[in-house]
Amino acid sequence: MILSKIDLRGGNGKLYLIDTVALGNARAVACYLVVDSNGKTAIVDTGYASSMGELIYSLNTLNINIESIDYIVPTHLHLDHSGATGYIAKGSSADIVAHVKAIKHLIDPTRLIASVKQVFGDYADLFGYPIAVDPKSNTITGVDTGEEYILSMGSVELRCVTAEGHAPHQIAVYINDGNGSILITADSVSMLYPDYPCYIPTTPPPAFDAEQAIETVERLSRLNAKMLLMPHFGISVEPDTVFKATIEGIREWVGMIKDSLDEGYTQDVIEARMIEHVKCNGLNEPIPTYVINSIRNSVRGIINYLL
Numbered sequence: 001m002i003l004s005k006i007d008l009r010g011g012n013g014k015l016y017l018i019d020t021v022a023l024g025n026a027r028a029v030a031c032y033l034v035v036d037s038n039g040k041t042a043i044v045d046t047g048y049a050s051s052m053g054e055l056i057y058s059l060n061t062l063n064i065n066i067e068s069i070d071y072i073v074p075t076h077l078h079l080d081h082s083g084a085t086g087y088i089a090k091g092s093s094a095d096i097v098a099h100v101k102a103i104k105h106l107i108d109p110t111r112l113i114a115s116v117k118q119v120f121g122d123y124a125d126l127f128g129y130p131i132a133v134d135p136k137s138n139t140i141t142g143v144d145t146g147e148e149y150i151l152s153m154g155s156v157e158l159r160c161v162t163a164e165g166h167a168p169h170q171i172a173v174y175i176n177d178g179n180g181s182i183l184i185t186a187d188s189v190s191m192l193y194p195d196y197p198c199y200i201p202t203t204p205p206p207a208f209d210a211e212q213a214i215e216t217v218e219r220l221s222r223l224n225a226k227m228l229l230m231p232h233f234g235i236s237v238e239p240d241t242v243f244k245a246t247i248e249g250i251r252e253w254v255g256m257i258k259d260s261l262d263e264g265y266t267q268d269v270i271e272a273r274m275i276e277h278v279k280c281n282g283l284n285e286p287i288p289t290y291v292i293n294s295i296r297n298s299v300r301g302i303i304n305y306l307l
Contacts, residue, residue, distance in 0.1 A: 001026070002058050004235060006227075009177045012155040013037050017235060018058045020047030022080055023126055025290045027194045027233050029080045031055070032184050033062075034175070037155040042071035044158075044173050044184050045231060046084035049128025055084060066091035071151060072138075073097045073160065075186035076170035077105055077112055078204070079127045081231065086131035089138040096133065097151055097160050100142030101169040106133045107140075119205055119300075143171050163188045163220065165213025166202050174223055183225035183239070188216050190246045191232040196291045198282035201249040201298050202232065208301035210254050217246050232294070257302045267303060271296045 004017040013036040022029035031045035041064060047055055059065065069092045074082035076099065085106060089096060098106060105112045109130040116124045133140065143149045143160050151158040156175065163172040166187040173184040187202040203213070221243040228236040236242050256277070260270045275295050279287060287295075 001054065002061060003027075003030075006182070006235075008156060008175070009180060011037055012177075013153075015175075015182065015229070016062065017229065018055065019233075020051040021054045022048055022051055023290065025288070028290050030229075030231050030233050031081075032229050033059070033064075034153065034156055034158065035062075035064075036153040040070045040153045040156075041068060042073060042151065042153060042158060043069055043088070044073045045075055045081045045186075046072065046088055048080055049083040049087060049130060050126060052084045052087055052128070068092070069094045071095050071097065071153070071158075073151070073158065073171075073173060074102065074106070075163075075172065075184070075231075076167045077102050078167060078187070079116060079124075079130065081186070082106070083128055083130050086133050089133045090131065092138075094138055096138055096140045097149060097158075097171075098140065098142060099162060099164075099169040099171050100144045103140050103142050105169075106130075107135055108132055115206060161220075161223075163216045165209050165211075165216045166204070168207050168209070168212075170216075172220060174225065180227060181223070181225050182227045182229060183220060183223060184229045185220070185231070187231060188213070188220055188246075189228065189230055189242050190249050191291075191294055192230065192236070192242070193233050193288070193291055193294075196282060196285075196288055198278055199245040199249050200278060200291070200294055201246070201253050201302075203250065203253065203298040203305070204301040205297070205304045206301075208305050210250055210302075210305055213250055214247050217243050253298070254302055254306070257299060258306055261303065261306060267300065270303065271299045274299050 001019040006015040016033040159174040175182040190199040
């Protein structure tokens with residue numbers, strides 16, 4: 001479902017927010033489509049493999065099919081961001097840009113699938129599983145830690161920068177649009193779901209690193225973007241507010257969960273405590289199930305980081 005369109009400055013192209021309707025939930029997982037003035041296309045994140053039908057439908061409403069995708073930029077390997085990458089690659093000759101640490105898992109997702117099953121158990125079946133990218137058919141360019149890669153589409157340039165912390169294989173994408181520069185954040189910022197607008201840190205297992213995550217947010221904030229395109233979920237024109245809330249949230253949650261661990265609470269109890277914490281600081285209405293699952297996942301990631 002196409003929810004928003006941004007006209008890039010000077011008629012250089014367009015940006016579209018696509019709701020992947022992940023696991024049947026609207027406004028939970030977004031990907032972003034960039035179309036330059038000559039019709040070249042780049043998709044930043046692809047959603048779950050199980051969301052492919054919704055993604056294809058959304059592209060078709062713009063008269064774009066899988067075969068015509070020129071570039072795929074999976075910001076990191078978590079399946080709500082990269083799950084459909086192999087399927088799009090298989091149906092196109094698209095070039096791929098990803099973190100250098102992600103490349104081997106895009107080519108052979110065996111260990112990635114095993115890790116997802118270990119973390120989520122049978123629930124992972126709902127996500128769908130990635131398929132391998134053939135590097136002979138789809139060129140893959142890696143962005144190494146501390147470096148960047150400029151993807152020139154013609155009238156639009158995507159500046160791919162590393163953004164570790166949420167995961168060691170994450171990149172973000174910066175688009176210099178004159179006075180309205182744009183940052184596609186990946187999961188470097190907190191979740192802020194429209195249907196439950198309370199900041200929730202994105203701190204999942206198995207490799208969340210709080211210090212790296214905060215360093216990444218501070219570095220990305222210095223890009224002076226005027227607009228953030230967030231995967232969870234949507235567009236913000238208040239970058240400073242989002243960046244500040246992200247850093248404060250990480251520090252608060254790490255501190256609270258450390259205290260709970262020191263007091264001997266189990267994981268289940270800590271998850272329940274943090275759900276209640278979000279409820280007390282949020283809205284006077286039930287928390288949607290997918291938001292509760294996000295909270296649980298973030299708690300597990302912090303516990304894994306602390307232990």
